[in-house]
Amino acid sequence: MIRAVTIKDLVGIDIRGFHLNRLIGAGSFGAVYESTSGTETIAVKASIKGSDVLNEADCLQRLFYCNFTPKYFFHQETPTVNGILHTIGQELLGPDLETIRQKVPWHAIKRPTLVRIAWQALSCLEAIHAFNLVHRDVKLGNFAVSLPMSPSNRVMIKIFDFGLAHHYKDENGDMIEDSTNSDFRRMKYCSYEVAMGSDPYPRDDLHQLSFAILYASGFDFLKILKSSHDVLTEWKRDLLRQPAQALPPLARFLSPWYDALSELNEIVPIDYEALKQKIQDSLPAHNASADLYWEIEDGEETLV
Numbered sequence: 109m110i111r112a113v114t115i116k117d118l119v120g121i122d123i124r125g126f127h128l129n130r131l132i133g134a135g136s137f138g139a140v141y142e143s144t145s146g147t148e149t150i151a152v153k154a155s156i157k158g159s160d161v162l163n164e165a166d167c168l169q170r171l172f173y174c175n176f177t178p179k180y181f182f183h184q185e186t187p188t189v190n191g192i193l194h195t196i197g198q199e200l201l202g203p204d205l206e207t208i209r210q211k212v213p214w215h216a217i218k219r220p221t222l223v224r225i226a227w228q229a230l231s232c233l234e235a236i237h238a239f240n241l242v243h244r245d246v247k248l249g250n251f252a253v254s255l256p257m258s259p260s261n262r263v264m265i266k267i268f269d270f271g272l273a274h275h276y277k278d279e280n281g282d283m284i285e286d287s288t289n290s291d292f293r294r295m296k297y298c299s300y301e302v303a304m305g306s307d308p309y310p311r312d313d314l315h316q317l318s319f320a321i322l323y324a325s326g327f328d329f330l331k332i333l334k335s336s337h338d339v340l341t342e343w344k345r346d347l348l349r350q351p352a353q354a355l356p357p358l359a360r361f362l363s364p365w366y367d368a369l370s371e372l373n374e375i376v377p378i379d380y381e382a383l384k385q386k387i388q389d390s391l392p393a394h395n396a397s398a399d400l401y402w403e404i405e406d407g408e409e410t411l412v
């Protein structure tokens with residue numbers, strides 16, 4: 109029986125033969141640990157919220173052959189003095205994009221890197237949508253770089269945290285009801301359509317991504333999130349209705365992409381390739397589909 113007081117106190121215990129060595133970070137209900145067994149190092153996510161963990165484990169299993177999400181290893185329920193501890197063993201990733209953003213000068217990721225991030229993050233969403241999953245919690249902090257691959261230190265962006273994701277349609281294309289009845293309007297960074305009461309679908313993942321990219325460009329998105337409900341909703345609406353005018357100056361170069369995102373509707377299937385081309389059109393002098401690398405710049409590790 110594990111005697112830990114909270115999910116943040118699990119360093120030193122073993123789960124499925126993996127020794128939890130180091131707390132990487134903790135969120136509202138979960139904590140993630142770097143864990144080893146022999147030469148193998150993975151991430152073990154521990155949570156007290158069983159429903160989210162079960163949902164995440166289910167999604168990661170569905171995504172087992174997807175290259176844009178962490179590989180799934182196991183799900184385990186362990187009795188503790190405080191109840192059941194839910195854990196998921198998954199591929200260890202590098203820092204998340206929110207952490208990377210916080211470390212760059214002026215909290216503004218440079219344009220050539222930003223368009224590559226946008227391209228790869230869009231590819232992540234394209235990949236999970238192809239598995240009929242909608243993420244519903246798309247934000248900078250839920251994308252991370254993979255561990256650098258030698259010899260060039262190439263990394264790729266992966267999307268994680270599938271606690272709120274939903275398998276929204278079956279193999280015949282029939283919609284699947286979400287039994288959790290979650291109210292996504294309460295999520296400040298939900299898309300405009302969701303704020304207006306619609307259920308979150310793939311298009312809304314893309315609109316949440318568009319907010320995340322603005323944030324990564326140096327825009328003070330947190331300030332907008334703190335404004336009143338009406339101001340926030342109006343900002344989201346303007347970004348869809350007149351992107352060229354509504355975009356903050358730092359991100360105005362991305363107008364071709366935001367224009368295309370604003371034209372997405374419920375009827376026409378999403379053309380991901382066309383959207384990627386719009387990212388490329390936003391910064392023609394740089395190759396938006398080029399690889400990303402984890403490098404040392406001015407003595408600091410950074411993404412370029």
Ligand SMILES: Nc1ncnc2c1ncn2[C@@H]1O[C@H](COP(=O)(O)OP(=O)(O)OP(=O)(O)O)[C@@H](O)[C@H]1O
Pocket residue numbers: 132133134135136137138139140151153178198199200201202203204249250252268269
């Ligand atoms: N597979 C992983 N490999 C490495 N780090 C991870 C992995 N999954 C999550 N993390 C990191 O662990 C930390 C905690 O993640 P978690 O998703 O539990 O919380 P959060 O995103 O901070 O908060 P919330 O769940 O409230 O959104 C984050 O810094 C995240 O980047």
